[in-house]
Amino acid sequence: MMSCKTLFEDTIAAIATALGKAAIACVRVSGPQTREILRALTNRELEPRKATLVPIFDPRTQELLDRAIAIFYASPESYTGEDMVEFFTHGGFFVPQSVLKVVLEVGARMALPGEFTKRALINGKLSLTQAEAVEALVEAKSSYQHKMAMNALEGELLPTLTPIRNALIQIAAALNVELDYPEEVTNDTTQLLEELEKVRERVEALLRASERTLKYQAGLEVVIAGKPNVGKSSLLNRFLEEDRAIVTEVPGTTRDTITELVEVGGMLLRITDTAGIRKATDRVERIGVERALRAVGKADLILFVVDASRSLDEDDHTILKEIARLDKPHLVVINKIDVVEMVDTEAIRKELGTDAHIVTISALRGEGLVELEHHLKETIKELVGETSGATLINQRQVGTLRRCLSSIYGGIDALKAGYPNDIVAMEVRQAIETLDELTGRNYTEDLLDTIFSTFCVGK
Numbered sequence: 459m460m461s462c463k464t465l466f467e468d469t470i471a472a473i474a475t476a477l478g479k480a481a482i483a484c485v486r487v488s489g490p491q492t493r494e495i496l497r498a499l500t501n502r503e504l505e506p507r508k509a510t511l512v513p514i515f516d517p518r519t520q521e522l523l524d525r526a527i528a529i530f531y532a533s534p535e536s537y538t539g540e541d542m543v544e545f546f547t548h549g550g551f552f553v554p555q556s557v558l559k560v561v562l563e564v565g566a567r568m569a570l571p572g573e574f575t576k577r578a579l580i581n582g583k584l585s586l587t588q589a590e591a592v593e594a595l596v597e598a599k600s601s602y603q604h605k606m607a608m609n610a611l612e613g614e615l616l617p618t619l620t621p622i623r624n625a626l627i628q629i630a631a632a633l634n635v636e637l638d639y640p641e642e643v644t645n646d647t648t649q650l651l652e653e654l655e656k657v658r659e660r661v662e663a664l665l666r667a668s669e670r671t672l673k674y675q676a677g678l679e680v681v682i683a684g685k686p687n688v689g690k691s692s693l694l695n696r697f698l699e700e701d702r703a704i705v706t707e708v709p710g711t712t713r714d715t716i717t718e719l720v721e722v723g724g725m726l727l728r729i730t731d732t733a734g735i736r737k738a739t740d741r742v743e744r745i746g747v748e749r750a751l752r753a754v755g756k757a758d759l760i761l762f763v764v765d766a767s768r769s770l771d772e773d774d775h776t777i778l779k780e781i782a783r784l785d786k787p788h789l790v791v792i793n794k795i796d797v798v799e800m801v802d803t804e805a806i807r808k809e810l811g812t813d814a815h816i817v818t819i820s821a822l823r824g825e826g827l828v829e830l831e832h833h834l835k836e837t838i839k840e841l842v843g844e845t846s847g848a849t850l851i852n853q854r855q856v857g858t859l860r861r862c863l864s865s866i867y868g869g870i871d872a873l874k875a876g877y878p879n880d881i882v883a884m885e886v887r888q889a890i891e892t893l894d895e896l897t898g899r900n901y902t903e904d905l906l907d908t909i910f911s912t913f914c915v916g917k
Contacts, residue, residue, distance in 0.1 A: 466540065470570075471486065474574075478551070488537075489541065496528070499517065509527050511525060524557060571914060574916065579906070587615050589909075591851060595607040599719070615849070622660050679728050683750060688734070690731050690732065692793070792818045
């Protein structure tokens with residue numbers, strides 16, 4: 459890991475909580491001048507790792523700014539690995555800003571985005587994948603995202619990557635010994651190839667799991683589709699527990715797509731209500747139908763809503779055929795059971811060519827919604843898989859591991875083609891270096907600047 463000593467010669471500070479009306483705010487300070495700043499503001503020394511009620515003064519005027527809880531962390535037993543203090547002041551705008559202002563006046567500078575976590579990384583308190591998990595945890599909007607971030611923060615990825623790295627190092631060592639002592643050592647090419655293939659399989663398995671995680675991390679695309687006036691907008695409103703979409707008895711009220719975020723079964727769903735799909739003569743409605751069909755084509759899961767009070771007609775059958783053609787996960791939602799149920803469910807199964815889940819509900823009265831949510835959760839589980847185990851959590855990590863895999867394939871191809879060992883060794887060495895870039899064993903300042911620029915100030 460490269461040395462960044464100059465980074466630690468100064469002390470950084472920031473407000474680590476959002477500004478606004480609140481009970482408590484946190485002003486965080488880290489670096490070699492932390493003790494001096496603490497003494498300047500409180501006129502006292504603090505016992506490490508003990509919450510203490512202290513007065514905070516402006517050192518120049520001795521004006522009392524606040525009475526706050528302060529916790530001092532002595533190096534290296536802190537988040538950053540440096541001397542560090544956190545002032546838990548009263549919230550709001552003025553008080554935390556006033557405390558930060560005097561902290562900066564007596565020796566600190568404003569922290570850059572993510573700089574506290576960056577120092578934790580450089581001081582060996584976190585790996586790079588764990589540091590990135592900190593941001594993922596802050597950004598989490600669902601229990602699924604939270605679980606993935608916590609797995610990474612707890613270091614579950616490293617036990618998966620370490621055996622891969624160790625296997626590559628052993629292969630590289632065997633190749634280098636033969637290069638150094640060609641007359642005394644001859645490697646079994648078949649065995650080396652087998653070892654590289656095993657590494658390739660491990661990397662590909664991790665990539666498959668990670669790409670699936672990333673696909674659904676931002677939200678599962680769920681589209682509510684059906685002909686006009688079957689209750690699609692009423693169903694969206696039930697999911698949101700508010701009247702987001704306009705509902706009337708006039709067919710074709712919804713002319714455009716409406717997308718909202720909802721959490722179901724721990725997964726963030728991007729639920730889209732669409733215009734009723736039918737043969738439209740009105741130009742505006744026709745555009746809405748075209749957008750609805752595009753949304754259906756992009757969906758991860760389709761909720762096909764039909765009207766229980768009417769038999770299936772040509773428009774229903776057209777939508778059914780489109781769903782069957784796309785061969786996508788779907789649920790058939792028979793709505794308006796509070797009126798009368800005239801829909802032939804067996805005909806729907808026959809049309810789709812599958813024993814798809816068929817749920818009967820009344821969006822108006824809220825009946826059947828528990829069963830619908832149950833089927834949604836089961837379908838989501840089939841799509842997403844379990845929210846446990848080690849996976850990569852962002853595109854940088856996936857892209858880096860893909861480059862590692864590319865070098866592994868380069869080594870395999872070189873062995874199969876009978877190329878000299880130095881060519882094979884070069885590919886294996888590149889795979890190790892790329893893996894180290896993923897975990898943070900090897901990095902550049904540019905890489906860290908790019909990663910931590912997306913963090914919030916104070917984290």
